[in-house]
Amino acid sequence: MGILSIIIFLPVAGAILIALIPGLNARLTRYIAMLSTIVPFSLSLYLFGKYDRVLGGFQFEEFASWIPAINANYHIGVDGLSLTLIVLTTLLAFISILVSWKLNFRVRAFFAWLLVLQASIIGVFASLDLLLFFIFWEIEVIPMYFLIATWGSGRKEYSAMKYVLYTLFGSAFMMAGILALYLTTGTFSIPELYQTNLGEIASGILPLAAIFFLFIIGFAVKLPIFPLHTWLPDAHTDAPTAASIMLAGALIKMGGYGIFRVCLGLFPESAQEFAPLFLALAAVNIVYGGAITLRQTDIKRLIAYSSVSHMGFVLLGLFALNAVGLLGASLQLISHGLITGLLFATAGILMHNTHERHIRKLGGLARQMPVLAGIFFIGSIGAMGVPGTSGFIAEINVFLGAFSSKADAARVFTLISLTGILLAAAYMLTALLKVFFGSPKETFNHVHDVTRLEKLYCAIFILGIFAIGLYPKIITEILQPAIIALASLWGG
Amino acid sequence: MNWTSILPEILIASTAILIVLSDLVYPKRLLTTALALSGVTAAIVLSVAGNYNLSTSLFSGMLVIDGWSQFLRLILLGVTAGVIFASYDYYDRLKGSWAEYHAIILFALTGLMLMPSAGNLVSAFVAIQISAISLFILVGVLKDSRSSEAALKMMLIGGIASAVMLYGMAFIFGTTSSIQLNEISLAIGSSGDVSTGLLLGVLLLAAGLFFEIAAVPFHMWAPDAYEGAPTPITLYLSAASKIAGIAVIARVFVIAFSQPQSFAADWGIAVAVISALTMTLGNILALMQTNIKRLLAYSGIAHTGYMLIGISVLGFSQGLSGQPQLLFYLAAFALAEVAVFTTVIVITRYLNTDEIGDFAGLSRRSPLASFVLSLGLISLIGLPPTAGFMAKLYIFTGAIDQGLLWLIIIAVLNTVISAYYYLRIVKIMWREEPSSNTRLQMPLVPGLVSVLAGAGLLLLGIAPYLLIKLAETSLISLP
Numbered sequence: 001m002g003i004l005s006i007i008i009f010l011p012v013a014g015a016i017l018i019a020l021i022p023g024l025n026a027r028l029t030r031y032i033a034m035l036s037t038i039v040p041f042s043l044s045l046y047l048f049g050k051y052d053r054v055l056g057g058f059q060f061e062e063f064a065s066w067i068p069a070i071n072a073n074y075h076i077g078v079d080g081l082s083l084t085l086i087v088l089t090t091l092l093a094f095i096s097i098l099v100s101w102k103l104n105f106r107v108r109a110f111f112a113w114l115l116v117l118q119a120s121i122i123g124v125f126a127s128l129d130l131l132l133f134f135i136f137w138e139i140e141v142i143p144m145y146f147l148i149a150t151w152g153s154g155r156k157e158y159s160a161m162k163y164v165l166y167t168l169f170g171s172a173f174m175m176a177g178i179l180a181l182y183l184t185t186g187t188f189s190i191p192e193l194y195q196t197n198l199g200e201i202a203s204g205i206l207p208l209a210a211i212f213f214l215f216i217i218g219f220a221v222k223l224p225i226f227p228l229h230t231w232l233p234d235a236h237t238d239a240p241t242a243a244s245i246m247l248a249g250a251l252i253k254m255g256g257y258g259i260f261r262v263c264l265g266l267f268p269e270s271a272q273e274f275a276p277l278f279l280a281l282a283a284v285n286i287v288y289g290g291a292i293t294l295r296q297t298d299i300k301r302l303i304a305y306s307s308v309s310h311m312g313f314v315l316l317g318l319f320a321l322n323a324v325g326l327l328g329a330s331l332q333l334i335s336h337g338l339i340t341g342l343l344f345a346t347a348g349i350l351m352h353n354t355h356e357r358h359i360r361k362l363g364g365l366a367r368q369m370p371v372l373a374g375i376f377f378i379g380s381i382g383a384m385g386v387p388g389t390s391g392f393i394a395e396i397n398v399f400l401g402a403f404s405s406k407a408d409a410a411r412v413f414t415l416i417s418l419t420g421i422l423l424a425a426a427y428m429l430t431a432l433l434k435v436f437f438g439s440p441k442e443t444f445n446h447v448h449d450v451t452r453l454e455k456l457y458c459a460i461f462i463l464g465i466f467a468i469g470l471y472p473k474i475i476t477e478i479l480q481p482a483i484i485a486l487a488s489l490w491g492g
Numbered sequence: 493m494n495w496t497s498i499l500p501e502i503l504i505a506s507t508a509i510l511i512v513l514s515d516l517v518y519p520k521r522l523l524t525t526a527l528a529l530s531g532v533t534a535a536i537v538l539s540v541a542g543n544y545n546l547s548t549s550l551f552s553g554m555l556v557i558d559g560w561s562q563f564l565r566l567i568l569l570g571v572t573a574g575v576i577f578a579s580y581d582y583y584d585r586l587k588g589s590w591a592e593y594h595a596i597i598l599f600a601l602t603g604l605m606l607m608p609s610a611g612n613l614v615s616a617f618v619a620i621q622i623s624a625i626s627l628f629i630l631v632g633v634l635k636d637s638r639s640s641e642a643a644l645k646m647m648l649i650g651g652i653a654s655a656v657m658l659y660g661m662a663f664i665f666g667t668t669s670s671i672q673l674n675e676i677s678l679a680i681g682s683s684g685d686v687s688t689g690l691l692l693g694v695l696l697l698a699a700g701l702f703f704e705i706a707a708v709p710f711h712m713w714a715p716d717a718y719e720g721a722p723t724p725i726t727l728y729l730s731a732a733s734k735i736a737g738i739a740v741i742a743r744v745f746v747i748a749f750s751q752p753q754s755f756a757a758d759w760g761i762a763v764a765v766i767s768a769l770t771m772t773l774g775n776i777l778a779l780m781q782t783n784i785k786r787l788l789a790y791s792g793i794a795h796t797g798y799m800l801i802g803i804s805v806l807g808f809s810q811g812l813s814g815q816p817q818l819l820f821y822l823a824a825f826a827l828a829e830v831a832v833f834t835t836v837i838v839i840t841r842y843l844n845t846d847e848i849g850d851f852a853g854l855s856r857r858s859p860l861a862s863f864v865l866s867l868g869l870i871s872l873i874g875l876p877p878t879a880g881f882m883a884k885l886y887i888f889t890g891a892i893d894q895g896l897l898w899l900i901i902i903a904v905l906n907t908v909i910s911a912y913y914y915l916r917i918v919k920i921m922w923r924e925e926p927s928s929n930t931r932l933q934m935p936l937v938p939g940l941v942s943v944l945a946g947a948g949l950l951l952l953g954i955a956p957y958l959l960i961k962l963a964e965t966s967l968i969s970l971p
Contacts, residue, residue, distance in 0.1 A: 070889065126732045135876040149923055157919065168911050172904035179892045205892060
């Protein structure tokens with residue numbers, strides 16, 4: 001068993017341990033959960049350091065025959081993008097455990113589900129076999145359902161079911177796509193599919209463009225792309241803080257990753273043909289998502305909707321179909337994971353301490369909670385894309401890439417999308433002003449500020465945001481080989 | 493003639509007689525169950541030892557024992573063992589006819605086991621009738637008004653179905669001068685086209701057979717029968733009877749009507765359409781159910797739709813060889829049904845209600861039952877890592893391979909619909925507050941069966957290869 005398998009399955013082992021040990025107390029449960037996330041995190045950092053940046057390609061591969069009848073294998077491995085996303089996921093999982101440290105309602109089930117969720121997300125990023133990829137993709141639904149429906153708030157059951165049905169709807173198409181691709185080529189292996197020129201296989205079951213769309217519907221639900229985004233605000237808003245962090249930070253990245261790995265990597269011609277459509281959708285995501293965010297009055301819903309807008313940047317960068325755009329999109333995936341993670345974490349602290357989530361009822365909290373205000377401020381400037389933060393590096397690359405894209409009307413869509421930055425500044429600053437500034441309210445006189453544990457995990461996020469913002473090379477270097485290889489499909 | 497190849501059937505029928513006789517001498521609850529189980533177990537052992545890639549013809553072709561019938565025999569025996577185990581706690585309600593109940597289960601099993609082996613139309617009809625008549629009695633065995641009504645309904649509709657089927661067979665005999673499946677195929681092949689009389693015969697035969705498996709639009713009897721029957725018999729109906737029905741349809745259509753090619757493709761498409769209707773209607777009606785047995789009846793109808801995908805594929809592939817998807821699907825479905833029903837039986841017996849709303853908070857009263865039931869339901873949805881996922885994936889692959897992508901898109905969207913009502917049950921069990929906190933102790937026997945079924949679901953979901961291999965081997969000797 002290689003290190004990558006350990007990273008995937010150690011959380012599962014932790015979850016089984018938590019579920020099966022009779023009479024396990026809450027304290028021990030938390031420590032087992034922490035151990036089952038910190039070890040994978042350390043291991044993924046180790047792999048991150050060990051990855052050969054010159055060689056590029058898939059590394060740390062593991063291969064075992066699984067279902068010979070249909071040529072499906074247990075095949076995992078990572079390139080720069082998936083490895084970075086795995087580091088992000090393991091980090092967020094670890095922080096989610098810390099965030100939930102004080103939770104005391106059905107503790108064992110909560111941590112067990114959280115660990116299963118983590119394993120399935122990592123599995124998606126690590127799979128090099130489409131069937132395995134799909135299985136991990138589907139498994140994630142069940143833990144997320146329970147996390148939202150049991151420990152959530154508001155219309156939690158509605159939101160959880162909506163999440164499940166949307167996801168299954170998307171993956172239904174993806175499954176058809178995977179099978180059509182398999183029956184055309186006889187393999188599920190992603191590296192093998194990269195080697196075959198699909199365009200040359202004339203007698204497919206379906207035109208390649210149709211398979212491309214089957215896949216992208218699945219990914220579009222997850223990313224999400226307008227008009228399949230409506231599950232996101234509900235799920236993010238009603239989920240418990242830890243699940244919101246995993247959802248916004250890691251889970252929706254599966255959509256962007258899937259488009260990168262499958263839709264662009266395997267169907268370059270279709271991607272090129274339909275690039276204008278997706279650039280247009282990206283612009284809609286950014287502007288429409290941003291405009292709706294402006295009108296939100298619930299702090300968590302506001303952050304959730306901002307994700308719709310920010311994922312539009314990912315889509316814009318991806319369908320720029322050049323190295324700069326792809327780099328921007330990849331950076332945005334990582335950067336958004338950290339920034340939204342931080343924002344959801346602060347929103348969680350805010351709601352926990354003040355028992356209030358309505359923006360209008362909050363106000364002047366900078367006086368009572370100065371540290372939290374500072375942390376939220378940093379998260380906001382990240383979301384606005386202020387230079388120095390990772391958000392800036394990601395967005396500037398996205399815009400440069402999209403502007404120089406060869407697709408029709410790319411410049412128009414890029415210019416429209418630029419208003420997204422304005423909108424981001426507007427909604428983030430409004431939220432900041434309304435929640436933390438203005439005259440302090442007496443009702444909040446006795447709320448306490450951030451605890452030491454909370455400072456710790458917020459510091460990790462902040463460190464990540466500035467590290468990437470000021471010295472992007474730490475991740476661009478590892479992303480480069482994968483991006484250059486992909487961009488070469490359209491001549492760089 | 494090689495008698496040994498139908499030894500399992502003979503064994504089951506003689507066990508049934510033995511049970512009736514032993515009841516006259518020494519009527520005891522445990523003895524009856526033990527006899528029935530040892531008969532089934534011995535038959536399982538015999539079947540496992542059988543040669544799966546050999547085909548034996550018996551009684552001048554009336555029965556053909558090959559890999560197909562042997563694989564299905566195993567599934568049917570497994571389900572029956574589950575039914576007998578599940579019935580054990582029904583003793584107080586079946587006291588008066590305990591031995592008869594078991595004997596009739598085994599008589600029905602004899603018929604069910606013969607169905608996949610039918611080599612000609614008459615043996616198919618006789619096998620179907622043996623099982624059908626036994627099942628009417630079993631549905632009505634409780635003798636209360638619900639149970640009797642269900643049995644009567646089933647008998648009336650089943651009688652009409654048999655008549656229609658027989659009428660169809662008469663037409664087929666009239667146009668091809670044969671009742672032997674492979675000779676019918678030869679006759680149609682040599683005449684080169686399909687006459688109106690033959691077409692009528694095939695349509696009537698299909699209608700009759702579709703009653704057996706409760707495919708739309710012949711599904712109306714199923715929910716009432718499922719609800720009225722004692723729950724172990726509901727399991728029997730929904731798993732064993734349905735699977736044997738699918739098996740006989742596959743055999744008759746593939747062996748007798750695969751010539752000429754255009755005709756086979758025609759019925760392939762017709763079955764695909766019925767499949768789409770069946771799964772869609774089944775799932776939509778299941779959405780509205782509040783009674784667990786009715787819900788499972790409609791979910792079973794939806795699954796008939798998925799199984800028909802497998803039959804439709806056979807119309808295009810012109811043969812069973814190399815098409816092990818349907819067998820795998822049937823096995824996975826049987827396992828999921830056993831897991832679901834053994835737990836539902838314990839739960840509904842204990843709560844004394846079939847209403848899903850009363851399952852609230854069950855996870856705290858019996859984590860084991862809730863877990864296995866959830867696993868079974870997840871497998872019925874077709875989510876990984878359960879057998880149901882692999883089964884659906886596998887059957888969908890076969891269908892897309894034959895160009896039925898439209899059907900698969902409908903099927904996967906149906907899966908999404910079904911997720912709603914299956915997960916609602918899961919939600920009620922795990923999420924809602926229990927009405928009381930008394931613990932529901934899972935009795936040893938059903939507990940063991942459900943744990944085995946649950947483990948099997950996970951095993952087949954993670955490592956399906958062994959069963960796929962067996963299914964492939966089973967089809968080697970088939971056309």
